[in-house]
Amino acid sequence: MTTAQRPTLEAVARRAGVSRATVSRVVNGSMTVAEPIREAVRRAVAELGYVPNLAARSLVTQRTDSIALVLPEAATRVFSDDQVFPGIIRGAAQELEAADKQLVLMLAGSPAGHDRVERYTTGRHVDGVLFASLHGEDPLPGRLARLGIPVVCSGRPLDGADVPYVDVDHVGGVATAVRHLLDGGRRRIATIAGPQDMVAGIERLAGYRNTVTEAGLPELVATGDFTRESGATAMRQLLAEHPDLDAVFAASDLMAHAALRTLREAGRRVPDDVAVIGFDDIETAAYTEPPLTTVRQPIVQLGRQMTRLLLRLAAGEAIEPVVLPTELIVRESA
Amino acid sequence: MTTAQRPTLEAVARRAGVSRATVSRVVNGSMTVAEPIREAVRRAVAELGYVPNLAARSLVTQRTDSIALVLPEAATRVFSDDQVFPGIIRGAAQELEAADKQLVLMLAGSPAGHDRVERYTTGRHVDGVLFASLHGEDPLPGRLARLGIPVVCSGRPLDGADVPYVDVDHVGGVATAVRHLLDGGRRRIATIAGPQDMVAGIERLAGYRNTVTEAGLPELVATGDFTRESGATAMRQLLAEHPDLDAVFAASDLMAHAALRTLREAGRRVPDDVAVIGFDDIETAAYTEPPLTTVRQPIVQLGRQMTRLLLRLAAGEAIEPVVLPTELIVRESA
DNA sequence: TTGTATGCGTTATCAC
DNA sequence: GTGATAACGCATACAA
Numbered sequence: 211m212t213t214a215q216r217p218t219l220e221a222v223a224r225r226a227g228v229s230r231a232t233v234s235r236v237v238n239g240s241m242t243v244a245e246p247i248r249e250a251v252r253r254a255v256a257e258l259g260y261v262p263n264l265a266a267r268s269l270v271t272q273r274t275d276s277i278a279l280v281l282p283e284a285a286t287r288v289f290s291d292d293q294v295f296p297g298i299i300r301g302a303a304q305e306l307e308a309a310d311k312q313l314v315l316m317l318a319g320s321p322a323g324h325d326r327v328e329r330y331t332t333g334r335h336v337d338g339v340l341f342a343s344l345h346g347e348d349p350l351p352g353r354l355a356r357l358g359i360p361v362v363c364s365g366r367p368l369d370g371a372d373v374p375y376v377d378v379d380h381v382g383g384v385a386t387a388v389r390h391l392l393d394g395g396r397r398r399i400a401t402i403a404g405p406q407d408m409v410a411g412i413e414r415l416a417g418y419r420n421t422v423t424e425a426g427l428p429e430l431v432a433t434g435d436f437t438r439e440s441g442a443t444a445m446r447q448l449l450a451e452h453p454d455l456d457a458v459f460a461a462s463d464l465m466a467h468a469a470l471r472t473l474r475e476a477g478r479r480v481p482d483d484v485a486v487i488g489f490d491d492i493e494t495a496a497y498t499e500p501p502l503t504t505v506r507q508p509i510v511q512l513g514r515q516m517t518r519l520l521l522r523l524a525a526g527e528a529i530e531p532v533v534l535p536t537e538l539i540v541r542e543s544a
Numbered sequence: 545m546t547t548a549q550r551p552t553l554e555a556v557a558r559r560a561g562v563s564r565a566t567v568s569r570v571v572n573g574s575m576t577v578a579e580p581i582r583e584a585v586r587r588a589v590a591e592l593g594y595v596p597n598l599a600a601r602s603l604v605t606q607r608t609d610s611i612a613l614v615l616p617e618a619a620t621r622v623f624s625d626d627q628v629f630p631g632i633i634r635g636a637a638q639e640l641e642a643a644d645k646q647l648v649l650m651l652a653g654s655p656a657g658h659d660r661v662e663r664y665t666t667g668r669h670v671d672g673v674l675f676a677s678l679h680g681e682d683p684l685p686g687r688l689a690r691l692g693i694p695v696v697c698s699g700r701p702l703d704g705a706d707v708p709y710v711d712v713d714h715v716g717g718v719a720t721a722v723r724h725l726l727d728g729g730r731r732r733i734a735t736i737a738g739p740q741d742m743v744a745g746i747e748r749l750a751g752y753r754n755t756v757t758e759a760g761l762p763e764l765v766a767t768g769d770f771t772r773e774s775g776a777t778a779m780r781q782l783l784a785e786h787p788d789l790d791a792v793f794a795a796s797d798l799m800a801h802a803a804l805r806t807l808r809e810a811g812r813r814v815p816d817d818v819a820v821i822g823f824d825d826i827e828t829a830a831y832t833e834p835p836l837t838t839v840r841q842p843i844v845q846l847g848r849q850m851t852r853l854l855l856r857l858a859a860g861e862a863i864e865p866v867v868l869p870t871e872l873i874v875r876e877s878a
Numbered sequence: 879t880t881g882t883a884t885g886c887g888t889t890a891t892c893a894c
Numbered sequence: 895g896t897g898a899t900a901a902c903g904c905a906t907a908c909a910a
Binding site for chain 1: 895896897898899901902903904
């Protein structure tokens with residue numbers, strides 16, 4: 211490790227024949243420096259390959275120019291081929307790149323991981339925290355918010371904490387989907403619901419219930435956890451309990467994908483016998499057999515919006531929750 | 545922002561009736577502190593909710609306890625439903641969690657992003673850098689390595705830089721797959737190759753060429769870029785040029801998935817008329833129609849190994865490249 | 879074993 | 895407009 215000594219402000223100052231303070235001003239874009247001097251400093255910086263030491267800067271500014279994205283999901287489940295988390299990460303990374311800040315990723319599946327996140331974030335080692343996909347009533351977002359740490363969640367916090375959030379219009383999206391089924395003449399519409407300890411699961415089920423009840427139709431419900439396996443199980447259960455069903459709304463594309471296969475195995479044709487609609491619009495949705503009609507949620511936008519809100523919050527602005535629109539993508543399964 | 549003043553070492557020291565130095569020793573687990581004093585300090589830490597300021601610590605230790613994972617892929621492509629990147633992220637996160645270090649994610653699709661990564665990492669703002677999926681002959685890993693910054697790549701660097709890396713056994717995996725096709729009696733075996741500016745693309749094609757040539761069969765090659773669209777295009781091209789082909793090895797599951805559909809559209813039955821094998825074993829592979837036979841690569845392991853190597857490198861150990869084994873998963877497509 | 883003193887590289891508050 | 899100089903919070907060489 212031939213760790214070449216990194217040039218400091220001091221070195222640049224000497225080379226440019228000015229004081230440290232002046233170099234600091236130039237580096238930070240202060241407008242109160244004469245142009246010739248500024249130019250000289252710039253040259254010295256370039257020649258020496260000077261790069262500011264972030265630790266030293268943070269120590270005095272009390273800022274770290276980095277924000278944490280916490281994925282409290284069990285680590286093993288976070289990155290299945292669900293594209294939700296990758297999408298949020300990507301959106302956040304894009305937005306932070308524009309703000310020249312760093313993204314610190316924290317997986318907090320285990321209780322130990324949860325503690326670690328709490329220590330790290332309460333220790334002000336980041337300027338703000340993004341929470342993705344909360345399970346149950348996680349008290350952490352609320353706690354951080356009360357400590358004055360900027361926090362933004364994806365989805366309304368279930369514990370009722372007054373924490374800013376960005377969400378997609380689950381209820382509206384599902385309502386549109388179910389109405390599409392009704393318009394297609396379907397009358398025995400079932401749903402494979404998502405986990406009922408997550409906002410997304412709860413609200414998508416609510417959207418289904420509302421619409422189906424409004425139409426005077428019965429609720430046919432089985433519950434999964436967004437994964438393919440759970441979708442297959444739920445589909446089998448629905449088929450057993452309601453053999454006459456003619457449509458299924460699945461709360462995730464993964465579950466819809468499994469439903470498609472399960473229906474085929476059961477000898478039902480899609481969409482002729484049973485129409486199927488999913489939720490997410492992951493890339494695979496266009497490649498299923500038949501291609502999946504689904505509710506698209508703007509997942510990268512979600513990540514971007516969360517980040518934008520967080521940055522404004524960190525800048526001291528007051529912010530309001532944001533709800534992003536969803537869109538029905540009609541393919542061949544319904 | 546009622547930013548409650550965070551307690552410092554000084555505060556803990558006063559409360560425990562000892563000096564800052566002693567508190568520092570206890571906090572850092574030094575063994576040279578008497579048990580009673582240590583206990584008193586521990587209590588004071590707990591009572592005050594003291595959390596060390598990482599910036600201050602980094603400033604003096606010259607360590608940051610965080611490492612960067614650089615994804616030099618164009619941001620738009622990084623998170624398709626390919627599971628390679630998420631898998632590497634997950635592996636790295638797991639391993640770092642054990643080491644109590646943070647993962648800083650850097651997307652470097654644009655040239656500007658590339659510069660940003662260079663500034664950030666050469667500026668020693670992280671203890672080491674992980675590179676995933678290099679395109680072309682990126683000079684950055686080699687440059688960082690020469691600067692004495694610990695670096696580990698996924699895949700052998702194409703510019704021949706002497707940088708430690710972890711890779712999977714592409715050649716061996718593909719050879720096994722092609723031999724499986726030969727054993728099945730296939731004689732007109734085509735391949736949809738990956739991009740030839742990436743190690744994975746190059747080596748998987750080499751594995752195909754070796755094996756097919758060894759068997760005295762012709763090489764039937766079309767090239768894609770690992771995505772579904774490119775896979776569909778390549779499949780159509782192969783079908784046009786070699787209508788008599790009876791098997792296809794695709795260098796990614798995504799391309800294999802598209803090939804499956806393209807073949808069906810062309811009226812070919814899989815595996816009866818044409819056998820298909822993919823590479824990756826993404827989750828979707830088990831759900832394609834028919835389920836995809838594929839070469840599984842241990843992608844999470846890749847992320848873990850890279851991280852483990854990096855940590856050892858940062859600790860001053862000398863390390864050797866690692867090559868992880870692949871495994872043929874036989875389903876119904878071949 | 880414990881305390882004292884110093885420095886890490888910045889930014890910010892002053893004078894000039 | 896520019897330059898000293900004092901923090902920022904911690905780890906550590908050295909003294910006791």
